[in-house]
Amino acid sequence: MVKRNENIAKLQAGYLFPEIGRRKKALLEKEPDAKLISLGIGNTTEALSTHIVEGLHKEVTRLGTSEGYTGYDDDAQAQAFLDKLKTRISNNWYNGIISPEEIIVSDGSKPDCGRLFFLFGNNVSVAVQDPAYPVYVDGSVMIGATGNYNSDTEEFDGIEYMRCTEENDFFPDLSKVKRTDLIYICSPNNPTGAVATKKELKELVDFARKNRSIIIFDAAYSEFIREKGLPRSIFEIEGARECAIEVSSLSKPAGFTGVRLGWTIVPKELKFDDGQSVGKDWQRVVGTLFNGSSNIAQWGAIAALSETGLSEIKETVNYYMENAKIIKNGLDGLGIKTFGGVNSPYIWAAFPGKKSWDVFEDILTKAHVVTTPGAGFGKAGEGFVRFSAFGKTSDIKEAVKRLQENLK
Numbered sequence: 001m002v003k004r005n006e007n008i009a010k011l012q013a014g015y016l017f018p019e020i021g022r023r024k025k026a027l028l029e030k031e032p033d034a035k036l037i038s039l040g041i042g043n044t045t046e047a048l049s050t051h052i053v054e055g056l057h058k059e060v061t062r063l064g065t066s067e068g069y070t071g072y073d074d075d076a077q078a079q080a081f082l083d084k085l086k087t088r089i090s091n092n093w094y095n096g097i098i099s100p101e102e103i104i105v106s107d108g109s110k111p112d113c114g115r116l117f118f119l120f121g122n123n124v125s126v127a128v129q130d131p132a133y134p135v136y137v138d139g140s141v142m143i144g145a146t147g148n149y150n151s152d153t154e155e156f157d158g159i160e161y162m163r164c165t166e167e168n169d170f171f172p173d174l175s176k177v178k179r180t181d182l183i184y185i186c187s188p189n190n191p192t193g194a195v196a197t198k199k200e201l202k203e204l205v206d207f208a209r210k211n212r213s214i215i216i217f218d219a220a221y222s223e224f225i226r227e228k229g230l231p232r233s234i235f236e237i238e239g240a241r242e243c244a245i246e247v248s249s250l251s252k253p254a255g256f257t258g259v260r261l262g263w264t265i266v267p268k269e270l271k272f273d274d275g276q277s278v279g280k281d282w283q284r285v286v287g288t289l290f291n292g293s294s295n296i297a298q299w300g301a302i303a304a305l306s307e308t309g310l311s312e313i314k315e316t317v318n319y320y321m322e323n324a325k326i327i328k329n330g331l332d333g334l335g336i337k338t339f340g341g342v343n344s345p346y347i348w349a350a351f352p353g354k355k356s357w358d359v360f361e362d363i364l365t366k367a368h369v370v371t372t373p374g375a376g377f378g379k380a381g382e383g384f385v386r387f388s389a390f391g392k393t394s395d396i397k398e399a400v401k402r403l404q405e406n407l408k
């Protein structure tokens with residue numbers, strides 16, 4: 001019989017979001033008529049914008065013609081489309097601070113994180129924010145870059161957990177962080193909704209360069225930053241090109257959670273300790289293990305990154321951010337302390353002295369509202385619950401009304 005991968009066996013529970021799905025199902029089995037409203041998984045709900053649909057249509061129609069058909073992106077026409085997309089990302093998303101050759105188009109940030117685990121292998125030390133998007137810890141465990149789960153600390157040995165709390169404005173106090181090879185940072189942050197300032201990211205870049213570490217900067221929510229002066233990309237910070245990789249995607253701002261289109265940025269200056277190019281190895285990994293993002297999604301992205309597409313994206317982001325305001329105001333009105341929800345679609349609500357899974361169950365059973373328990377994002381998430389602003393505004397208002405009736 002085949003031996004189980006001992007690293008996967010180290011994981012203590014299933015992935016967070018399917019567990020929430022299981023609990024939703026359990027409630028519906030008990031109360032089949034319950035009208036659940038989900039403020040849980042950050043899944044987009046608003047239809048693709050007109051211009052994006054036109055772009056997708058154009059590609060599908062083209063694929064239906066012999067002269068327009070393209071397969072793998074190794075033929076000239078497919079390459080031309082990909083180059084057009086990379087140029088749009090470079091110019092219209094990064095205002096030219098990143099060149100098209102440093103962009104690798106993918107099917108999303110989560111799969112890119114998965115492939116990055118492969119790029120760096122298991123002989124690396126890892127620092128993650130706590131709380132954090134579960135993929136960074138779970139993936140590092142799976143690839144074998146951590147020790148076993150330690151039931152005393154309730155964490156994985158070998159991971160440097162960088163606590164993010166109200167006291168440090170939910171950004172790591174680097175004076176307390178040990179050196180590691182990789183440093184995972186997400187800003188705007190999932191789940192706290194905090195956005196790193198230029199000063200914080202400059203300290204982070206200086207810290208990484210001094211320690212010859214590599215920052216994996218997850219910018220999946222960069223389009224939700226509306227406050228002036230807050231960095232949308234790690235590459236706005238001087239020195240970042242020598243120490244950072246950025247992952248990003250159209251999932252949340254453009255509603256591509258199902259269409260699937262993301263990218264990684266690996267600057268040409270980024271080197272391993274032996275002087276080898278990280279970008280070259282990344283190209284080798286992606287070229288070997290991934291056959292490219294869907295050509296249809298690429299055309300949707302080309303449309304999304306046009307001037308018209310970008311203004312439609314702004315409208316969609318504003319729609320979700322109005323939802324965030326409704327949730328934040330509703331919770332504040334109940335005397336529940338909240339963070340985030342200003343430059344991010346996530347509201348981080350404090351329930352001091354309570355277990356987050358208990359609060360999750362309480363809200364689910366009493367208000368039929370689904371949330372995400374903070375403990376699912378790490379130990380420092382205990383006592384918090386994440387509310388997602390992705391939803392129809394009518395549902396958001398109904399959910400807040402139910403919370404006001406049941407949480408007072």
Ligand SMILES: Cc1ncc(COP(=O)(O)O)c(CN[C@@H](CCC(=O)O)C(=O)O)c1O
Pocket residue numbers: 017040041042043107108109110111133186190218220248249250251256257261262
């Ligand atoms: C920080 C971060 N990075 C990447 C992704 C995924 O990006 P894709 O481009 O769509 O792959 C998410 C989605 N997090 C959502 C959905 C749950 C999940 O991705 O497991 C959430 O946290 O609710 C995210 O929160």
